[in-house]
Amino acid sequence: VQLQASGGGLVQAxxxxxxxxxxxxxxITYYYMGWFRQAPGKEREFVAAIWRSGTNYADSxxxxxxxxxxxxxxxxxxxxxxxKPEDTAVYYCAARxxxxxGSYNSTLYYDYWGQGTxxxxxx
Numbered sequence: 796v797q798l799q800a801s802g803g804g805l806v807q808a809x810x811x812x813x814x815x816x817x818x819x820x821x822x823i824t825y826y827y828m829g830w831f832r833q834a835p836g837k838e839r840e841f842v843a844a845i846w847r848s849g850t851n852y853a854d855s856x857x858x859x860x861x862x863x864x865x866x867x868x869x870x871x872x873x874x875x876x877x878x879k880p881e882d883t884a885v886y887y888c889a890a891r892x893x894x895x896x897g898s899y900n901s902t903l904y905y906d907y908w909g910q911g912t913x914x915x916x917x918x
Contacts (some may be wrong), residue, residue, distance in 0.1 A: 796818055796819070796820045796821040796823065796826070796890055796892075796907050797818070797819045797820050797907075798816050798817070798818055798888050798889070798890060798907055798908065798909035798910075799816065799817045799818075799819070799909055799910070800814060800815070800816045800886065800887065800888050800909035800910060800911060800912040801814070801815050801816075801817070801912055802814040802815045802912060803885075803886060803912030803913045803914045803915075804913075804914070804915070805915045805916075805917065806878055806914075806915070806916055806917070807916070807917050808878060808879055808880055808916055808917065808918050809877055809878065810878050810916070811874070811875060811876045811877075811878065812875045812878065812914060813872060813873070813874050813875070814830070814872065814873040814875065814886055814888075814912060814914075815870055815871070815872055816828075816830075816870060816871040816872070816873075816888030816909050817868075817869065817870050818869045818870065818871070818890065819869070821892075822866075822869060823864070823869055823871070823890060824866050824869075825847055825892075826890045826891060826892055827844065827845075827846045827890070827891040827892075827894060827899060827904070827905075828844065828845050828846070828862075828864065828871045828888065828889065828890050828891075829841065829842075829843065829844040829845075829888070829889045829890075829899060829900075829904075829905060830842040830843045830844075830862060830871075830873045830886060830887070830888055830889075831886070831887045831888075831889060831902060832882075832884035832885065832886045832887070832914075833884055833885050833887070833911075834883060834884040834885075837884075839887065839902050840853065841853050841899075841900035841901070841902075842856055842860065842873070842886070843856065843860055843861075843862040843873060844862065844899040844900065845862045845863070845864060845871070846894075846899070850862050851899065851900070853900070855881075856875075856882075859875065859876050859877045859878075860873060860874065860875050860876070861873070861874040861876075862874075871888055871890075873886070873888075875914070878914075878916045879916060880916045880917065880918045881916075882914060882916050883914060883915050883916050884913075884914060885911040885912065885913050885914075886911060886912050886913075886914055887908055887909055887910075887911045888908070888909040889902070889905035889907060889908050889909070890905060890906065890907040890908075891904055891905045891906050891907070892906065
């Protein structure tokens with residue numbers, strides 16, 4: 796499966812953005828999907844995940860970000876509201892076909908990655 800992330804940009808603190816991750820090559824309906832982000836000089840960190848029966852979020856984005864997917868469009872989304880300067884990072888989408896071993900909040904869990912989209916939040 797190929798993943799193409801888009802929707803990043805420059806926004807003021809308190810603003811909103813919606814990231815998209817378009818999948819091709821396979822239908823991602825039952826895939827485990829995640830969003831991660833990486834700020835300059837920092838490791839890539841978990842943001843949100845979605846699977847067949849639920850979702851989960853990093854504490855830092857809980858209540859502000861929402862992960863979802865559109866099966867008809869074969870696309871994953873991340874709605875980001877009330878953005879803060881500390882949300883500035885390159886955002887990556889990721890996918891895994893089967894649950895397997897490991898944790899959804901680890902980069903090692905996922906087999907497929909998008910190229911990343913830059914989100915910059917100004918204060």
